[in-house]
Amino acid sequence: MTTSALLKTVDYEQPLRAADAPQAVNAVCTTKHAWARVPQEPSPTERAALKDKIRRLLKEKNAVMVSHFYVHPDLQDLAEETGGIVSDSLEMARFGRDHAASTLVVSGVRFMGETSKILSPHKRVLMPDLDATCSLDLGCPADDFSAFCDAHPDRTVVVYANTSAAVKARADWLVTSSCALEIVRALKDQGHKILWAPDRHLGGYIQRETGADMVMWGGSCIVHDEFKGFELEALMQEHPGAKVLVHPESPAAVVALADAVGSTSGILKAAREMDAKEFIVATDNGMMHKLRALNPGKTFIEAPTAGNSATCKSCAHCPWMAMNGLADVARMLESGANEIHVDPALRVRARVPIDRMLAFTAALKNGQVPGSLVAHIGAA
Numbered sequence: 001m002t003t004s005a006l007l008k009t010v011d012y013e014q015p016l017r018a019a020d021a022p023q024a025v026n027a028v029c030t031t032k033h034a035w036a037r038v039p040q041e042p043s044p045t046e047r048a049a050l051k052d053k054i055r056r057l058l059k060e061k062n063a064v065m066v067s068h069f070y071v072h073p074d075l076q077d078l079a080e081e082t083g084g085i086v087s088d089s090l091e092m093a094r095f096g097r098d099h100a101a102s103t104l105v106v107s108g109v110r111f112m113g114e115t116s117k118i119l120s121p122h123k124r125v126l127m128p129d130l131d132a133t134c135s136l137d138l139g140c141p142a143d144d145f146s147a148f149c150d151a152h153p154d155r156t157v158v159v160y161a162n163t164s165a166a167v168k169a170r171a172d173w174l175v176t177s178s179c180a181l182e183i184v185r186a187l188k189d190q191g192h193k194i195l196w197a198p199d200r201h202l203g204g205y206i207q208r209e210t211g212a213d214m215v216m217w218g219g220s221c222i223v224h225d226e227f228k229g230f231e232l233e234a235l236m237q238e239h240p241g242a243k244v245l246v247h248p249e250s251p252a253a254v255v256a257l258a259d260a261v262g263s264t265s266g267i268l269k270a271a272r273e274m275d276a277k278e279f280i281v282a283t284d285n286g287m288m289h290k291l292r293a294l295n296p297g298k299t300f301i302e303a304p305t306a307g308n309s310a311t312c313k314s315c316a317h318c319p320w321m322a323m324n325g326l327a328d329v330a331r332m333l334e335s336g337a338n339e340i341h342v343d344p345a346l347r348v349r350a351r352v353p354i355d356r357m358l359a360f361t362a363a364l365k366n367g368q369v370p371g372s373l374v375a376h377i378g379a380a
C-alpha cells in the first residue's frame, strides 16, 4: 500500500501578484478584506428592531434560516427560535433540502449556500454576504483540481464539502467532517484508492485512522491550522482535569492530544456526553455559544493559537463566518438580494456526490452496513 502523498501545496496570506496570476497554480488568499467587512455590533435597540424585522420577513417570504455553529450567536438563536436550524454543514444541507420553505436563508460561507442550491434548485437561497468564502475553497481552484484528477484516473475522488460547485462536479463522493471517516473506510474496504481534497489535515487524520491509500491536495483551514500542539500541552498541564475536543481540520500534533475528535456537531455531542467539568476546545470560537448554552455546569476554554509561531490570521475565529450579520439578513430578505445561483449543468453533476453522501449517512443512521452501502449507492 502506498502512503499518502502531498501533491499540491497551497500558500495563504500572500497577495496574489498580478504578474503571477495567469500562471498561478496555487490559489492564495488574504483575510484582511474579510475582516474589514465584518459588520459592527448593532446597539441593543437596533438589534431588537432587526430581529423583529427578520421574524416578520421570514413569515412573509415563506423563508427559513439555516445557520452554522460558527456564525454570530444572534444568527444561531434566531434560526432556532424561528423554526430553522443551527448545525454542522452536513445537517445544514439535509435540513435545507427537506424543509418546505420556498426560501432558505443560509448564514455561513458560500459553499454552504451553493450546496443548498444544488440540493434545492427550485428554492431561493439567500446569504447575508456572498463574498463569505473559505480558505479551503479558495485554495482549490477547479481547473487545477481537474488536472490533479486527470493525473490519477485510477482513484476514487473524495471531496470535502468546503469546495466550489465546480470542484464537487469532479467528485465521486462528497464528505463533511461528520461522515468522512465512515465513507473513506467503506471505500477502502471495497478496494478503492482515494484522491482526497482539499484539507490536508482532515485527509491526514482519515488516512491515519483508516489506513486508506490516499493522495492529497495540500489545502488547510486558516482557523484550525493555527492551533498549536506545544502550547496546547502547556494549557493541558494547567487544567489537568480538562478533556480536549478537537475538530479534525486541526494539525496532527493537536489531533494527537484529543480526547474526542469530531465535526462541530461531534464536538457538541462529546461535550454533552463526557463526564468532565472542563473542556479545552480546538475549533472556531463561534462554537462556544452553543457549547456553553447546552452545558451550563461546564467550563469551555479556547485551545491556544498563540505562542512563538503565532500568525493569528484568525485567532480561532473564521473571518468569513464573521461577515454574516443581522442587518444583512434583514436587507436581503427584504430586497431578495444576495441570491445564490449555480450553473444548471454544474448543478446536476455536483449533485451526484452530494446525494451519495446523504444516502450513505441516512442508511448508516438506519443501521445498514457501510461496506455494502458503497457498492449499493455506486462508488464512482
Ligand code: 13P
Pocket: 087, 088, 089, 090, 162, 176, 177, 178, 221, 249, 262, 263, 264, 265
Ligand atoms: P463542520 O462540518 O464540522 O460543521 O465544519 C464546517 C467547517 O467549515 C469547519 O471549519
Ligand code: SF4
Pocket: 109, 133, 134, 135, 136, 162, 221, 222, 223, 224, 249, 284, 318, 319, 320, 321
Ligand atoms: Fe473554511 Fe475554516 Fe472558515 Fe470553516 S472555519 S469556513 S474551513 S476557513
